[in-house]
Amino acid sequence: MAGAVKPDSVSMGARAMFFMITPNESSFQKVEDVPQYVQQATPFFIGLMVLELVVGFLKTGAPVVTLSDGLTSVSAGMISRLPLLFMRGCELTAYMFVWDRYRLLELPWDSAWTWWIAFLGVDFCYYWVHRLAHEVSIIWAAHQVHHSSEYYNLTTALRQSLTQQFTSWIFYLPMALIAPPALFAAHIQFNLLYQFWIHTELIKDLGPLEWVFNTPTHHKVHHGRNTYCLDKNYGGILIIWDRLFGTFAAEKEKVVFGLVSPINTFEILYVQLHYYLYLLRRSTAFKTISDKLLTFINGPSWKPGKPRLGDYIDNPKVTGQEVPHDPSWSxxxxxxxxxxxxxxxxxxxxxxxxxxxxxxxxxxxxxxxxxxxxxxxxxxxxxxxxxxxxxxxxxxxxxxxxxxxxxxxxxxxxxxxxxxxxxxxxxxxxxxxxxxxxxxxxxxx
Ligand SMILES: [Zn+2]
Ligand SMILES: [Zn+2]
Known part of the structure; x- marks a missing residue:
């Protein structure tokens, strides 16, 4: 392979969103040369959100996005990127640290094989980042932000956590022993971009693609608070990891979106940080030190005497008649x-x-x-x-x-x-x- 081709940034942003990108145009030797694909895709985020609003209205006769929920989601997306004004992302910083000091072998940066290995590696690690973000309460405290909308539309994709990057970096480090950082820097962006367009109810069954790829239908189940949806479908680009590790669930009855206990507020710092305070309060209520510690390490539904992930018996029952919290305003x-x-x-x-x-x-x-x-x-x-x-x-x-x-x-x-x-x-x-x-x-x- 001849190496990186100078990208046409406009079409690149759009294609990267659907993972329609070739190894030849996205393999770089140095991290500094990797384009800001996420930034390049910003106009397409806006365009697709407007398109979803128009098509949704024509199809259902009602807006698929509400102002209060949509603004809160976009605001969360803005807040999640603020640390980047002061530092390089935690994931890439930690990755480069391990690569510089501890790499075991150096896969060639300009080989298509390395590109595909990096793709599979990032997607596999993402599965575990995401799974543990649901199964370990202290990481869930960050990730719950993404699930706090009671709607499922493209703005929900932007509802991201401010604090999640401070734990997720650990899970990608094994890759840093073999794969060059520039490939990681590209694929971590492709993985994030791919997950934008799947946050919509307007795209239905995609046929055979549903077997291999994470699709709007699969990810919709992931955002559900019905018992059958909890802790399912963690995949990023590929759904095969869920099928392999037993966490796959297909859509059955009507999915009700959001947290098991909705927060009913649009106060943006509360949306980001409330679960940390909740965990602290919860741990102090337990008497033994082990129970206090397990509050942070076990799943959000765990209680003393229950298995690691708890059971869902105490969760509020989902009837399918739930109405999202959406205050009326002038x-x-x-x-x-x-x-x-x-x-x-x-x-x-x-x-x-x-x-x-x-x-x-x-x-x-x-x-x-x-x-x-x-x-x-x-x-x-x-x-x-x-x-x-x-x-x-x-x-x-x-x-x-x-x-x-x-x-x-x-x-x-x-x-x-x-x-x-x-x-x-x-x-x-x-x-x-x-x-x-x-x-x-x-x-x-
Ligand atoms: Zn999740
Ligand atoms: Zn999502």
Whole structure:
């Protein structure tokens, strides 16, 4: 093989999503040369999500995505990538450390054989990463984020965990003993990209492909909270691992999506971190040290005296009549949230584009602003009593950032309008929180 061909990044992003990629165009000698396939695919994420919304509406007469759930999923995806502003991903860093010091043999980076071995290796390791993320509570605390949506659509694919990468790196290290890091860096991205398009209910049975590949039907079962769906179908690209290791389940009765106990909130940091606090509280309730430790190591359904994964007897029964938690909110508030979310998305995009030119302090400040915005949006959707006060504070931060050029308005020509809009919003929230305070005081009197 002659080595890597200069990729056409647009078509590459789309093809990588469906694993339609050749070894010749995606084998590189150095990690630095591996394209950012996930980044290149971003326009296709957006395009496919819009397509799903349109086709879903035409097919079912109802939107397949709701604003509150979709925004929470995209926000989780944004938060999961924030650590990359400050460091290289844990998985690749650990992989390169082991490769540099402990490799046993060096498979040639420009051989198609090595490319296919790396593909199988990454997919096999992913199966175990994913399986243990469901079977070990402390890792589940990270992975539950991905399962916290009560819907199953393309936005659900983006609902990723902030903390999962801090444990998943361990599982890929055996590969680092033989396979060059640049191939790992490419395949870990292909594996992630492939799993985007399978998060949809609009694609049904894919015939013989269902035997070998992970498909929308198989992964749909993985997202179910019906007892027959729990701890099943862990595969990334291939489903053969589930068939081999006895964790495969085909779709039977209607799948109800989400966590066994839904969290019923859109507060984004709670979505990411609540299960760690739950585990801590749960472990302190047990008397013996072994039970306290086993709370973190055994499965989420485990209890003292039960097998490692527990049983599902105490889980709430699924009837098929469940309705997802989806609060109703006024159209002006929906528009307000969407506009301010897009402004934060613009800042998020800018900071990733320009991270090499920005100081660490500026990056930290902009990251905090994005987190503050996403948190405040969650408070608004949840209609929390403190939402108005938090939103007021956030607007002050935003106007300051707009004034000093740390963020751009949606359209540069509209900067005056944007600031006026922001100021009016500020006034609106100030008045609303004031009237809320007055009504609380009245009630107290
Ligand atoms: Zn999972
Ligand atoms: Zn999924």
């Amino acid at each position: 159209l002006p508030l929906q528009m307000y949230v969407v506009i301010h979310f897009l402004l934060a998305l613009g800042t998020y995009h800018d900071v990733f584009e320009n991270k090499m030119m920005l100081s660490q302090l500026t990056i930290l400040g902009m990251t905090c602003y994005v987190l503050l915005t996403l948190t405040s949006m969650g408070f608004l959707i949840d209609k929390r009593p403190r939402a108005a006060v938090l939103e007021m504070l956030r607007c002050v931060v935003m106007v300051t950032m707009l004034r000093y050029g740390y963020m751009k308005p949606l359209l540069p020509a509209l900067i005056v309008t944007t600031e006026a809009f922001v100021s009016l919003s500020l006034l609106y929230w100030a008045l609303q929180s004031f009237s809320q305070m007055l009504s609380i005081k009245k009630k107290a009197n």
